Amino acid sequence: MTVLDTVLTITPKDDKTNVAVPFTLAEDADRLEITCDFSPKEIGDEGLARQAALANIGRYVPRYQLPLYKEQLAGGLILVNHLTLSLDQGENYLGCAHRHAPRQTHLISQAHSSPGFKRCRPAAGSYRAVINVHSITSPQVRYHLVVRAFREGEKDV
Amino acid sequence: MFEYKPFEMHAHTLHSDGTFTADELCRACKAWELAGVLLTDHNTLSAYDELSPELERETLPVIHGIEWTTFYGHLLVIGADKYVDWRLATPDNIDTYTTQIQQANGAVGIAHPCAPGSPFCTGCHWDFNIKDWRQVNYIEVWSGPFPLLEPYNEPGFQWWTDLLNKGHRLAASSGRDWHGPDEGEPQHMPATYLGLARGEVNTLTAREALRAGRVYVTGGPEISLSLTQEGRRFGLGDTAKAGEAEISVTLDNTARISQWAGFGIKARRLDLVQNGAPVMSIPLNGDKRETVQKDISLWPGWLRLEVMGDYLGKADQLLAFTSPVYVEERYM
Numbered sequence: 001m002t003v004l005d006t007v008l009t010i011t012p013k014d015d016k017t018n019v020a021v022p023f024t025l026a027e028d029a030d031r032l033e034i035t036c037d038f039s040p041k042e043i044g045d046e047g048l049a050r051q052a053a054l055a056n057i058g059r060y061v062p063r064y065q066l067p068l069y070k071e072q073l074a075g076g077l078i079l080v081n082h083l084t085l086s087l088d089q090g091e092n093y094l095g096c097a098h099r100h101a102p103r104q105t106h107l108i109s110q111a112h113s114s115p116g117f118k119r120c121r122p123a124a125g126s127y128r129a130v131i132n133v134h135s136i137t138s139p140q141v142r143y144h145l146v147v148r149a150f151r152e153g154e155k156d157v
Numbered sequence: 158m159f160e161y162k163p164f165e166m167h168a169h170t171l172h173s174d175g176t177f178t179a180d181e182l183c184r185a186c187k188a189w190e191l192a193g194v195l196l197t198d199h200n201t202l203s204a205y206d207e208l209s210p211e212l213e214r215e216t217l218p219v220i221h222g223i224e225w226t227t228f229y230g231h232l233l234v235i236g237a238d239k240y241v242d243w244r245l246a247t248p249d250n251i252d253t254y255t256t257q258i259q260q261a262n263g264a265v266g267i268a269h270p271c272a273p274g275s276p277f278c279t280g281c282h283w284d285f286n287i288k289d290w291r292q293v294n295y296i297e298v299w300s301g302p303f304p305l306l307e308p309y310n311e312p313g314f315q316w317w318t319d320l321l322n323k324g325h326r327l328a329a330s331s332g333r334d335w336h337g338p339d340e341g342e343p344q345h346m347p348a349t350y351l352g353l354a355r356g357e358v359n360t361l362t363a364r365e366a367l368r369a370g371r372v373y374v375t376g377g378p379e380i381s382l383s384l385t386q387e388g389r390r391f392g393l394g395d396t397a398k399a400g401e402a403e404i405s406v407t408l409d410n411t412a413r414i415s416q417w418a419g420f421g422i423k424a425r426r427l428d429l430v431q432n433g434a435p436v437m438s439i440p441l442n443g444d445k446r447e448t449v450q451k452d453i454s455l456w457p458g459w460l461r462l463e464v465m466g467d468y469l470g471k472a473d474q475l476l477a478f479t480s481p482v483y484v485e486e487r488y489m
């Protein structure tokens with residue numbers, strides 16, 4: 001059964017925030033399947049990437065090292081939007097998939113959970129998917145989040 | 158009473174953005190002749206489900222940790238009894254959470270503080286405003302393999318020194334921030350040595366070593382340092398009194414040598430640094446095992462040892478350094 005199917009628009013205003021997406025499981029399940037898919041991942045506009053890089057590097061680098069870093073930046077630069085997904089079951093933190101792929105599918109069950117998440121039975125109750133917006137450099141990101149619940153034998157709840 | 162042993166202090170698996178399985182990480186660390194590895198996946202503890210007593214017996218003990226990968230800094234949390242939510246930290250409330258971590262019996266370290274942050278690597282640069290430094294135990298001043306070649310380690314080391322000069326008590330570590338099996342050229346991987354109660358390697362003894370400041374970092378020889386003052390011995394993290402003392406340093410140029418002999422490392426001298434300034438330089442003769450003893454005047458503040466020498470064809474490079482011994486005023 002599809003528990004949640006939503007599309008969010010994440011913009012630079014959401015940079016360095018956690019966007020919570022609550023959902024409820026009406027009945028106990030044996031497995032949750034969470035798919036997240038966002039784009040763009042890479043900042044295709046080279047001018048935008050360069051502008052963002054040069055506007056910020058001076059914040060991090062001592063003045064005497066600036067030429068070194070600027071030389072590195074001139075050699076090619078790929079900036080990315082970096083968003084991860086963490087998950088709470090009620091008040092319990094189940095973990096986080098801190099990985100870089102823009103499309104990921106995660107399973108939660110008692111016997112096996114995807115890397116990053118605790119093994120647990122998806123009991124009926126309230127949950128929170130949390131999109132951790134580490135970095136947004138493009139004007140916006142389209143984020144598609146789908147949660148499905150299954151019973152033993154792949155039967156939908 | 159305390160035995161120093163080598164650790165990797167910052168490593169990831171495929172439970173976050175690494176490519177190691179926990180099994181592969183343990184085997185890789187054993188091959189580097191380490192005594193333990195601190196597993197610090199980003200924002201998750203799920204890799205511990207992969208560990209087993211059999212694996213740790215066969216390879217090496219895994220110290221329980223997590224890398225709090227926030228938007229404003231990365232925090233290494235070691236041995237906490239319960240999870241503290243990393244998502245709530247903002248630049249001005251970080252003391253609340255470091256206090257909660259300490260209350261949960263966790264040790265707190267700041268990872269790669271001067272690495273470039275957003276938009277290159279959000280949170281990799283330390284942007285939190287700490288008011289209560291008592292809740293922080295150490296700073297990872299060397300990050301990555303070949304740490305002397307990484308430009309952001311130099312300001313990180315200086316930041317640590319500046320904080321010590323302000324009176325804060327902070328140990329220092331290295332961490333490879335290891336994400337996957339090595340490919341290609343051999344990597345130089347310094348080790349962080351922790352002074353462990355009874356020499357036992359486990360999460361409790363590692364955490365207590367970090368909290369007490371029994372920590373040194375080396376890209377080459379092993380170090381043993383002690384101060385003797387009025388019949389009492391002091392080690393790293395201890396507090397001596399201002400005044401005269403004798404310092405004893407032993408360098409072992411044979412320990413784990415297969416891990417660093419290929420990088421042109423040769424210790425040439427010891428520098429004793431008090432409150433950020435070198436106060437004594439002691440030339441070394443290059444013996445396999447070398448002990449020096451000197452009288453030294455201690456001033457209120459702190460004292461650390463730096464081992465200088467050759468590295469990758471360059472002279473006068475920092476090969477190793479200790480966390481401080483602290484020195485307090487002597488009141489009449």
